[in-house]
Amino acid sequence: MLTAPEVNMTPLVPILLVLLGAISSTVLGFFLPRRTLTLINLGLLVASLVSMAVLWANPVAAFGGGLLADHAALSMGMIIVVGSLMTLLISLDTAWRARVSFPEFDALLMYAITGCLLIAFSGDLIVMLIGLEIMSLSGYVLATLQDSRRAEEAGLKYFLLGSAGSAILIYGLALVYGATGSFNYGVIAEKIGTVNALVPTNTGILVAGALLLLAGFAFKVALAPFHQWTPDVYSGAPTSVSLFLSTVVKVAAFAGMLRVFGGALADAPMWASVLQILVAATLVIGNFAALYQTNFKRLMAYSAIAHTGFLAMCILGTPEMGGAALAYYLLIYTVTTAAVLAIIAALQRSEKGFDIGDMRGLFYRQPAYAVALALCLASLAGLPPLAGFFGKLMAFQAAFNNGYRWLAVLAALTSVASLVYYLKPAMLMFMPDRTPAREYAHGVRPATTFTVGAAIAATVLLGLLPNLWYGLVGRPDIWQRLTGQ
Secondary structure, eight states, X not given: OOOOOOOOOGXXXXXXXXXXXXXXHHHHTTTSOHHHHHHHXXXXXXXXXXXXXXXXXXXXXXXXXXXXXXXXXXXXXXXXXXXXXXXXXXXXXXXXXXXXXXXXXXHHHHHHHHXXXXXXXXXXXXXXXXXXXXXXXXXXHHHTOSSSHHHHHHHHHHHHHHHHHHHHHXXXXXXXXXXXXXXXXXXXXXXXXXXXXXXXXXXXXXXXXXXXXXXXXXXXXXXXXXXXHHHHHHHHSOHHHHHHIIIIIHHHHHHHHHHIXXXXXXXXXXXXXXXXXXXXXXXXXXXXXXXXXXXXXXXXXXXXXXXXXXXXXXXXSOHXXXXXXXXXXXXXXXXXXXXXXXXXXXXXXXXXXXXXXXXXXXXXXXXXXXXXXXXXXXXXXXXXXXXXXXXXXXXXXXXXXXXXXXXXXXXXXXXXXXXXXXXXXXXXTTSOOOOTTOOOOOSOOHHHHHHXXXXXHHHHHHHHOTHHHHHHHOOHHHHTTTTXX
């Protein structure tokens, strides 16, 4: 006998508020200027953040467990919205110079955020896939939205490689369903964890599905060797889009990865052994390739790859320790990376960014931005007492305590390389410049200045008082039920 599905709209409120912004930008773009639409979207994002705070006291599930508004989802959703707010605020000052100051930019951005939240709130593989495709398709267009050959090349590379990643992920999803007979995270975890629940021949199908899912997610988060698109896309897309792709999209992809591998497939064989090899390759390639970059935007692209390796170490930890470490690290990474790219967007003369050598003497021209940029780079390098230090420390602990000691040691060693490529531009900014012709973009940038100031305050405050955020997301019970069961 068929039963009516459980319909509860409460978990959908944060997502529907963002979707309302996307639809409003699509429709009202014919009548209202882009800046007005951006302010409306900022208000809706704040409302979505408030709705998540309200749901925190009473987590709920809906649609037969297909949608989960539990603490894990709300933690990741809050980080997604924070990164999205920073992206929109910065675009108020920089979109006109990047030639993307039109309503379609806001509409696509809000659709992408909707997809990101669907991934974070997903309770089964189908909902996760829908969110992933909404996010990816919007991201492809955002990367190529600027009328320039660089953006068109970036968007094409992102589309071709991203489509291949999506196809691999969908094939893996189908194999996991074939092995377990379900898309629901909880049911999959139950069948894999129960002795003899799977037919012996299904074990091979499950392993193949899990590895294909891992490869698909590796494309989305830029794990080596699936990272090839990242430097070209991040450096070729408008800087505000690069900011969004390197923070918000990465958070959503890791949220989905945590649900799948920290919950549904936690007891599946093989994938952890392969993931540790991918993480090791990512740490080496990302950190050492960044040493040879002369363009600052490309340096930040390889920096993002290196941080992907640190973040993926959290997936290898136990759900309790790894989930908490991932939530803390993602917030710190989001605000600091967004602040760095915001400063680049504010100062660059063109969307190519600027060379590292051009940063010499920045303190004598833009002292506030120079100090802020130095603090962010120091946090990304993992220097105490800034918040980035605690993020890396928690990632190391998550992997080390779960038996991946060699990987934690490798991560610590490669972090030494990051000191070189982060601190070199930081030192150049405070050196006297004997090239008076060197100039940066000028103009009043109140939204960018506010965003950077808030990011610096968060970086310093969460470094000195990490429990302000870790106290919320560090409870073991939050991450013990990633499948919703």
